[in-house]
Amino acid sequence: MRLFESLLSDGTAAALIGGRWQKGTNSFPVTNPATGExxxxxxxxxxxxxxxxxxxxxxxxxxxxxxPAKRRAVxxxxxxxxxxxxxxxxxxxxxxxxxxxxxxxxxxxxYGASFIEFFAEEAKRMSGETLPTHASDKRLLVLRxxxxxxxxxxxxxxxxxxxxxxxxxxxAAGCTVVIKPAExxxxxxxxxxxxxxxxxxxxxxxxxxxxSTPDAVGKVLTTDxxxxxxxxxxxxxxxxxxxxxxxxxxxxxxxxxxxxxPFIVFDDADLDAAVAGAIASKFRNAGQxxxxxxxxxxxxxxxDAFVEALAEKAKALLVGDGxxxxxxxxxxxxxxxxxxxxxxxxxxVAKGGRLLCGGHLHELGHSFYAPTVIxxxxxxxxxxxxxxxxPLAPVFCFKEDEDAIAMANDTPFGLxxxxxxxxxxxxxxxxxxxxxxxxxxxxxxxxxxxAPFVGIKESGLGCEGSxxxxxxxxxxxxxxxxxx
Ligand code: NAP
Numbered sequence: 001m002r003l004f005e006s007l008l009s010d011g012t013a014a015a016l017i018g019g020r021w022q023k024g025t026n027s028f029p030v031t032n033p034a035t036g037e038x039x040x041x042x043x044x045x046x047x048x049x050x051x052x053x054x055x056x057x058x059x060x061x062x063x064x065x066x067x068p069a070k071r072r073a074v075x076x077x078x079x080x081x082x083x084x085x086x087x088x089x090x091x092x093x094x095x096x097x098x099x100x101x102x103x104x105x106x107x108x109x110x111y112g113a114s115f116i117e118f119f120a121e122e123a124k125r126m127s128g129e130t131l132p133t134h135a136s137d138k139r140l141l142v143l144r145x146x147x148x149x150x151x152x153x154x155x156x157x158x159x160x161x162x163x164x165x166x167x168x169x170x171x172a173a174g175c176t177v178v179i180k181p182a183e184x185x186x187x188x189x190x191x192x193x194x195x196x197x198x199x200x201x202x203x204x205x206x207x208x209x210x211x212s213t214p215d216a217v218g219k220v221l222t223t224d225x226x227x228x229x230x231x232x233x234x235x236x237x238x239x240x241x242x243x244x245x246x247x248x249x250x251x252x253x254x255x256x257x258x259x260x261x262p263f264i265v266f267d268d269a270d271l272d273a274a275v276a277g278a279i280a281s282k283f284r285n286a287g288q289x290x291x292x293x294x295x296x297x298x299x300x301x302x303x304d305a306f307v308e309a310l311a312e313k314a315k316a317l318l319v320g321d322g323x324x325x326x327x328x329x330x331x332x333x334x335x336x337x338x339x340x341x342x343x344x345x346x347x348x349v350a351k352g353g354r355l356l357c358g359g360h361l362h363e364l365g366h367s368f369y370a371p372t373v374i375x376x377x378x379x380x381x382x383x384x385x386x387x388x389x390x391p392l393a394p395v396f397c398f399k400e401d402e403d404a405i406a407m408a409n410d411t412p413f414g415l416x417x418x419x420x421x422x423x424x425x426x427x428x429x430x431x432x433x434x435x436x437x438x439x440x441x442x443x444x445x446x447x448x449x450x451a452p453f454v455g456i457k458e459s460g461l462g463c464e465g466s467x468x469x470x471x472x473x474x475x476x477x478x479x480x481x482x483x484x
Pocket of ligand 1: 153154155156157158162180181182183184211212213214215217218219233234235236238239241242255256257258259289290291387389415455459460
């Protein structure tokens with residue numbers, strides 16, 4: 001835990017602005033969701049510090065973008081190596097402030113670091129184009145240039161990966177960044193920034209502004225004309241608000257928003273594989289990921305066998321403090337999250353849902369919720385249309401393939417969808433019919449740095465990860481050289 005302790009002076013963690021660690025005059029507590037214990041105080045900054053961070057990022061930009069891509073790649077690679085070296089300390093810190101089991105935190109450190117490694121390599125391939133000319137005395141070029149100062153506003157459910165998925169491509173492209181981490185998980189963000197400093201990242205390239213109330217900082221990041229791009233991951237309502245705020249200065253935006261992921265199981269599916277995929281996709285991070293299954297749609301011929309097997313496996317999941325070896329489900333992030341899950345459960349049961357397991361706080365109490373499976377789910381239930389963001393698996397029944405596709409698409413969201421079948425014709429039909437940015441076919445875990453992470457409809461704008469994720473932090477400049 002030396003990394004964690006190194007962030008603190010007198011029990012308070014400072015934010016990073018222009019290479020200087022700043023505490024400001026106020027602080028807010030960060031708590032362990034498993035115990036309620038206060039882990040640390042963190043600098044509570046506002047409008048003024050947000051402007052200072054933008055000034056620092058703007059000042060650092062001209063030198064940073066002028067560096068050869070290879071040099072930027074070397075610094076990113078050094079950051080990646082340091083994160084790997086500190087895997088255990090980062091994972092422990094993440095479990096402490098976010099609650100996920102240590103094994104998942106270690107997985108997130110590897111996943112988060114993979115974006116830095118990948119984009120360090122991609123930085124060297126950020127090529128432009130030459131075009132066939134339309135006149136013999138002219139030559140036409142297309143340059144790809146970094147967009148400028150980027151604001152990265154990130155959620156608590158992936159305290160590290162949502163930061164690196166934005167910052168690694170931005171920095172690789174030659175941008176500088178101001179990060180506004182979630183109030184619940186700022187320590188991982190500060191630890192990452194500290195390691196970036198040690199890796200030789202120049203002052204002002206990465207700035208972190210921590211705050212207990214996001215509005216003032218958010219207002220600066222979305223309205224200051226020096227910020228050229230806002231990359232946001234979080235809920236759809238907040239995303240819409242920030243999008244509107246960005247309109248005044250016509251910023252580029254990337255929005256990675258909420259989902260309502262369907263998981264379809266057809267009669268011919270491999271039952272064991274479908275149940276294993278269902279557990280992985282539903283209960284990872286206690287159901288608190290944007291690509292977690294929200295609704296299981298199961299064909300009538302396999303319905304009973306699937307719900308029985310799913311409930312059996314869900315019941316067996318080990319709930320506990322994420323630091324305890326063997327824990328598979330940690331606490332929910334806070335009491336509001338517990339309240340939302342309970343609300344969805346009560347609503348489903350009141351509307352005729354059959355509780356097969358869970359449906360209440362786990363015996364550990366506090367913010368631990370028992371993994372829950374509800375059979376007989378119907379479209380009138382809130383869980384049919386709202387993201388639960390917790391360990392609740394409602395199982396709907398359908399007859400025909402077309403019914404499943406229609407039910408799956410009957411939502412304003414379009415992030416991740418999953419389905420299980422062994423029929424290759426059905427695979428193509430269903431995959432093409434689903435209005436989603438990402439589809440898992442006979443697979444419940446799909447995220448990787450090499451593939452685009454995209455949401456369509458109200459789940460988002462733009463793309464993260466893959467080579468397309470780098471392009472999102474660049475602008476094209478067309479140059480016509482005449483008089484030749
Ligand atoms: P959230 O409430 O929307 O918050 C996300 C971030 O925005 C936090 O840093 C939050 O700060 C900040 N924020 C809130 N209001 C703001 C404002 N007015 N101005 C500037 N910043 C503001 O979402 P969350 O509860 O942290 O995360 C869960 C949601 O994220 C779910 O809907 C999930 O599906 C979605 N998500 C999407 C993806 C994806 O890639 N599509 C990935 C992960 C999560 P505070 O923490 O201080 O409130």
